[in-house]
Amino acid sequence: MSFILDHITYTYQPGTVYAKTALNDINLKIDDGDFIGLIGHTGSGKSTLVQHLNGLLKATSGTIYYNGQDIYDKEYDLKDLRTQVGVVFQYPENQLFEETVMKDVMFGPKNQGFDEKECTLRAFEALKEVHFPDDSFDQSPFSLSGGEKRKAAIAGVLAMKPATLILDEPTAGLDPESRNNLLDLVKELHDKKGITVIMVSHSMEDVAEYVNRILVMDDSELKFDGTPHEVFSHRDELEKIHLSVPAVTDFTMRLSSRGYLAKGQFATTVEEAERMIIDTIHRR
Numbered sequence: 001m002s003f004i005l006d007h008i009t010y011t012y013q014p015g016t017v018y019a020k021t022a023l024n025d026i027n028l029k030i031d032d033g034d035f036i037g038l039i040g041h042t043g044s045g046k047s048t049l050v051q052h053l054n055g056l057l058k059a060t061s062g063t064i065y066y067n068g069q070d071i072y073d074k075e076y077d078l079k080d081l082r083t084q085v086g087v088v089f090q091y092p093e094n095q096l097f098e099e100t101v102m103k104d105v106m107f108g109p110k111n112q113g114f115d116e117k118e119c120t121l122r123a124f125e126a127l128k129e130v131h132f133p134d135d136s137f138d139q140s141p142f143s144l145s146g147g148e149k150r151k152a153a154i155a156g157v158l159a160m161k162p163a164t165l166i167l168d169e170p171t172a173g174l175d176p177e178s179r180n181n182l183l184d185l186v187k188e189l190h191d192k193k194g195i196t197v198i199m200v201s202h203s204m205e206d207v208a209e210y211v212n213r214i215l216v217m218d219d220s221e222l223k224f225d226g227t228p229h230e231v232f233s234h235r236d237e238l239e240k241i242h243l244s245v246p247a248v249t250d251f252t253m254r255l256s257s258r259g260y261l262a263k264g265q266f267a268t269t270v271e272e273a274e275r276m277i278i279d280t281i282h283r284r
Helices: 046-053 078-084 101-112 116-129 146-158 176-193 204-210 228-232 235-240 247-257 270-283
Strands: 003-012 020-030 035-039 061-066 085-088 164-168 196-200 213-218 221-226
Touching: 003 046, 020 046, 020 221, 035 046, 035 204, 046 085, 046 164, 046 196, 078 085, 085 146, 101 116, 101 146, 116 146, 146 164, 146 176, 164 176, 176 196, 176 204, 196 204, 204 228, 204 247, 213 228, 221 228, 221 235, 228 235, 235 247, 247 270
Parallel strands: 035 196, 035 213, 085 164, 164 196
Antiparallel strands: 003 020, 003 061, 213 221
């Protein structure tokens, strides 16, 4: 068990007229190797939640355990936690600052205390893992395309060899091809390295296609927690909190309601819908 959040509440500016509860009594377990999609409308508490997972924010009340240890214990090493739990922010420009991509990716391992040789090796391995072009290693990170900047930022986190990777809106602003390439890369990293991935997203299609578990935040509370099928079965409740289901889910739900598919049957991905419709035709 990698994370246990036990009655976590967080209030911004407590004790003032501007006090606002961003997380309200969150109870959550995150297992090693999970691939989680975290969704919710703007202001629901998504970003606040993930910032608690590596200690960037400290809960107003409640406790977080990582691998059985209380991260709020006075003896706990938060620096080690931040090595184990890597965060890639929505805008990679916030994480890129060195003269070259290679130097930028080496920064994390250097901060961990490794020597130049180890830092170079880790950076090289991380850049290869994200399929970054070899001839761009010595290029300025600020001259990269949006997709390459995201890859460089992810490599910078991977070079520290984290057990958990948090991605905050990783595809924001990318064109469809770059978006698909990046999401395929994240899935490849999850599948091959076995790391826990938590992806904050506004795209229902993306989470349905890639994750195995969805967390839904609404008004500072955890509204739903389950597989894509379990969560998207609550279409009416999701619409009430200004969220939708994937287009293919809505389509197959309509087919089901009109008798073209079995009662209650629906798909969460296009591939699943294709199989479902073909099977139905064959049975008839």
